[in-house]
Amino acid sequence: MAGTAVRGRLTWQTATVGSVVDETPxxxxxxxxxxxxxxxxxxxxxxxxxxxxxxxxxxxxYSIASAPGEPLAITVERLDDGEVSPYLTEELRPGDxxxxxxxxxGYFVWEPADGGPLLLAAGGSGVVPLRAMLRCRMQAGSSVVxxxxxxxxxxxxxxxxxxxxxxxxxVAVIHTLTREQPAGWxxxxxxxxxxxxxxxxxxxxxxxxxxxCGPTSFVETVAAGLVALGYSPGRVKxxxxxxxGS
Ligand SMILES: Cc1cc2nc3c(=O)[nH]c(=O)nc-3n(C[C@H](O)[C@H](O)[C@H](O)COP(=O)(O)OP(=O)(O)OC[C@H]3O[C@@H](n4cnc5c(N)ncnc54)[C@H](O)[C@@H]3O)c2cc1C
Numbered sequence: 001m002a003g004t005a006v007r008g009r010l011t012w013q014t015a016t017v018g019s020v021v022d023e024t025p026x027x028x029x030x031x032x033x034x035x036x037x038x039x040x041x042x043x044x045x046x047x048x049x050x051x052x053x054x055x056x057x058x059x060x061x062y063s064i065a066s067a068p069g070e071p072l073a074i075t076v077e078r079l080d081d082g083e084v085s086p087y088l089t090e091e092l093r094p095g096d097x098x099x100x101x102x103x104x105x106g107y108f109v110w111e112p113a114d115g116g117p118l119l120l121a122a123g124g125s126g127v128v129p130l131r132a133m134l135r136c137r138m139q140a141g142s143s144v145v146x147x148x149x150x151x152x153x154x155x156x157x158x159x160x161x162x163x164x165x166x167x168x169x170x171v172a173v174i175h176t177l178t179r180e181q182p183a184g185w186x187x188x189x190x191x192x193x194x195x196x197x198x199x200x201x202x203x204x205x206x207x208x209x210x211x212x213c214g215p216t217s218f219v220e221t222v223a224a225g226l227v228a229l230g231y232s233p234g235r236v237k238x239x240x241x242x243x244x245g246s
Contacts, residue, residue: 012049013037015072015100017092023075023159027125028089029065031073034100040064042136043109043129043211043239046074046102050084060084063128063213063239064103067135072100075159077125108211108239112137116144116209117202121192121222123151123214124159126241130213131160138168146171149200151192151218154180174200192218197225204230213239 018031042064049059062074078089092098110118110133118137120130127150137144152158154177164173176188176196188196202208210231212222219238226236 010101012099012101014097017094017096017098018071019094020092023161024157026089026157027075027077027159029073029075030088030092031066031071032098032100034072037072038103039068040066040072040103041068041106041109041111042132044103044105045129045239046072046100046104048074048084048088049099049101050087051099058084061104064132065128067132067139069139070135075125075128075131077159108213108237110136110209110211112140112142112144114209116146117206118144118146119201119208119210119226120146120148121150121210121212121214121226122148123192123218123222124153124157126212126214126218126239127159128213129239130211131163133211134168134171137171143170147200147202148173149176149192149196149222150174151176151178151214153178155182155185192222192225194225194228197222197229201226201229201231204232207232208235210236211239212236214241216240216243 013034013036015032015034018033021029023029045061045063047059047061049057051057062076065075066073076085076088078085122130176192178191181189210226212219219240223236223238227233
């Protein structure tokens with residue numbers, strides 16, 4: 001059985017697009033039906049491979065947006081000059097097929113038994129695997145307390161906004177809007193810095209567990225800032241999406 005599971009993770013499988021949902025003008029969630037999907041944990045990712053008519057192939061990594069037990073879903077931000085994300089966010093339709101490989105990763109994973117308190121920090125689409133963790137927590141009925149510090153360019157760019165506004169008990173969402181703020185905005189309006197982390201993060205004495213995800217520069221700033229606040233480096237888990245971001 002173990003051999004079957006390993007083969008499942010490493011083998012490209014055909015996935016059929018179920019639904020596509022616009023989260024923001026730039027971001028779309030795509031649900032995928034994979035016949036032999038082995039299941040996944042919150043925080044893992046998949047590789048997606050596209051093949052053009054002339055045989056040219058491109059593959060990219062995407063975090064899994066859905067909780068364990070939910071159908072596989074990814075949430076993709078369109079980079080206008082990108083190769084793959086414009087296709088996924090603009091061209092893909094329900095019923096289309098693509099290839100998927102996964103689930104991948106065992107380090108940037110949270111399960112209710114890992115406990116907390118949890119400090120989640122997201123830059124832009126870095127919120128995707130953290131959303132899977134929040135949904136996992138909710139489904140498990142976990143009472144682990146969570147603070148999500150979420151940096152977006154503007155209010156319309158906030159991904160999963162309606163879901164995050166539902167204010168689940170024990171979960172605090174703290175937004176910072178780096179480029180544009182709505183009239184009357186009283187929240188943070190700058191990039192995450194040391195002062196903000198000191199105000200938002202759990203105290204190191206509470207032995208928190210942190211997950212930081214987003215563009216590389218965001219992840220490095222936040223992870224270093226948390227360690228400077230006394231967080232144990234081994235309890236600050238990071239996932240870098242690459243150089244792009246807000
Ligand atoms: C583990 C992991 C999880 C991820 N999860 C997500 C997710 O949940 N959602 C999400 O939206 N993204 C996620 N990403 C990022 C994703 O994999 C892609 O990198 C992203 O979608 C951009 O792909 P693209 O093909 O559209 O852009 P690319 O064509 O790869 O281009 C990306 C950027 O690099 C620039 N660029 C490309 N080639 C060059 C070059 N030769 N010289 C200079 N600049 C260049 C482009 O102008 C563009 O701005 C994740 C990445 C990783 C590693």
